[in-house]
Amino acid sequence: MTESRQQVEKMKTALRQAGLRATAQRLALLQVIAENEDHPEVEELHRRAERIDPKISIATVYRTVSVLERAGMIQRHSFEGARARYERVDKRHHDHIVDLESGEILEFQSNRIEQLQSEIASQMGYDVIHHRLELYCRKR
Amino acid sequence: MTESRQQVEKMKTALRQAGLRATAQRLALLQVIAENEDHPEVEELHRRAERIDPKISIATVYRTVSVLERAGMIQRHSFEGARARYERVDKRHHDHIVDLESGEILEFQSNRIEQLQSEIASQMGYDVIHHRLELYCRKR
DNA sequence: AACAATATTGATAATCATTCGCAAATACAG
DNA sequence: CTGTATTTGCGAATGATTATCAATATTGTT
Numbered sequence: 001m002t003e004s005r006q007q008v009e010k011m012k013t014a015l016r017q018a019g020l021r022a023t024a025q026r027l028a029l030l031q032v033i034a035e036n037e038d039h040p041e042v043e044e045l046h047r048r049a050e051r052i053d054p055k056i057s058i059a060t061v062y063r064t065v066s067v068l069e070r071a072g073m074i075q076r077h078s079f080e081g082a083r084a085r086y087e088r089v090d091k092r093h094h095d096h097i098v099d100l101e102s103g104e105i106l107e108f109q110s111n112r113i114e115q116l117q118s119e120i121a122s123q124m125g126y127d128v129i130h131h132r133l134e135l136y137c138r139k140r
Numbered sequence: 141m142t143e144s145r146q147q148v149e150k151m152k153t154a155l156r157q158a159g160l161r162a163t164a165q166r167l168a169l170l171q172v173i174a175e176n177e178d179h180p181e182v183e184e185l186h187r188r189a190e191r192i193d194p195k196i197s198i199a200t201v202y203r204t205v206s207v208l209e210r211a212g213m214i215q216r217h218s219f220e221g222a223r224a225r226y227e228r229v230d231k232r233h234h235d236h237i238v239d240l241e242s243g244e245i246l247e248f249q250s251n252r253i254e255q256l257q258s259e260i261a262s263q264m265g266y267d268v269i270h271h272r273l274e275l276y277c278r279k280r
Numbered sequence: 281a282a283c284a285a286t287a288t289t290g291a292t293a294a295t296c297a298t299t300c301g302c303a304a305a306t307a308c309a310g
Numbered sequence: 311c312t313g314t315a316t317t318t319g320c321g322a323a324t325g326a327t328t329a330t331c332a333a334t335a336t337t338g339t340t
Contacts, residue, residue, distance in 0.1 A: 021307050021316060042297085057319045062298060064317095078220070080272065083297065097261060100269055108260050116253050117275055121237060124248065126277035129240060132220065133273045135257055137266035161287060161336050182326085197290045202327060204288095223326070282340085289334070300323065307316075 007034070018071040025060050026068070028052040033074050039085040039105050079105070079134060095133040108135075147174070158211040165200050166208070168192040173214050179225040179245050219245070219274060235273040248275075 011030045012022040020026065032048040040048070046061045065086060068074045078084045079098055085105070093114075094107040113133065121128045151170045152162040160166065172188040180188070186201045205226060208214045218224045219238055225245070233254075234247040253273065261268045 023307070023317065025318075055319085059299085059320075060318060066299095080218070097264060097266060099266070106264060108264065110256055110260055113253055113256050116250055116256075120248050120250055121275050121277050122280065124237060124246060125280055126237060126239070126275070127280050128275050128277050131273070131275045133271070135261050135266070135268050135271045137261050137268050140262065140265055140267045163288065163335075165289075195290085199291075199328085200289055206328090284339085285337090287336075292330085294329065295327085297326095298324080301321095305318070309314095310312090
């Protein structure tokens with residue numbers, strides 16, 4: 001964690017560039033999300049952020065998560081019948097497989113599908129701004 | 141509407157086959173949804189059903205819609221940041237394009253994409269039970 | 281057609297996730 | 311260090327949906 005200092009500086013800069021103040025709460029959440037390999041929901045983000053800033057409130061987590069999303073610094077997903085989940089934005093684009101039994105979420109990527117999506121939209125006179133593709137699956 | 145009588149009989153049979161009683165409210169909603177070419181939400185379904193059965197309550201619409209979905213008689217969709225929408229189940233499978241400007245919902249179908257989806261899932265050890273594919277678009 | 285057994289309804293309260301309002305605390309430009 | 315605009319924490323409010331429960335309607339059986 002020798003680089004954690006520099007990480008925090010980067011985050012501060014990023015926040016300010018987005019016109020946001022670099023508060024302890026925002027930094028705590030950015031740190032938590034940067035460390036994530038999974039797709040936690042707000043409650044879980046709150047729990048994890050509390051380990052860095054014990055006085056952070058759930059309202060602030062909600063607010064921050066939405067501010068950071070608007071700033072393009074994190075990504076929100078809301079799977080069927082579940083609460084919103086969040087993940088880092090610095091990975092390559094991917095879609096999700098939801099394991100219906102365990103609730104586990106896997107990632108996959110298909111250029112072919114992306115390609116077909118824009119072709120279809122294009123034929124109908126549209127540009128794809130973003131999309132949502134989720135496969136609800138059961139182990140074979 | 142000479143065939144409406146027979147339509148209603150069919151619906152009654154379908155309900156009973158699903159182990160459900162054929163109530164006026166359920167028939168009203170099935171009728172409303174059968175006539176739909178669009179993707180109305182609960183509030184709108186209620187309004188339309190009231191024209192057939194004026195005493196139907198919103199609670200019953202919520203309940204019925206969920207019962208009918210569980211029975212596979214209608215389909216629910218919940219697009220980003222919007223309330224659930226419903227449509228008939230007797231059309232060929234399709235996915236949706238959401239016009240970000242107007243909120244309008246178009247339908248499209250791609251066997252190639254479906255194909256790729258099962259291939260990908262299969263490679264990861266899964267069977268696709270159902271999926272959700274939505275293109276959020278802007279007119280070109 | 282009338283009856284009992286059971287499912288469904290309507291009205292309303294409750295729930296759940298999320299957002300809002302506002303006074304107190306904090307960040308940051310000067 | 312100071313003033314001002316942001317942000318926070320708390321709790322109340324919201325909006326969509328679900329649950330509760332007494333009253334009513336449906337269905338299988340006489």
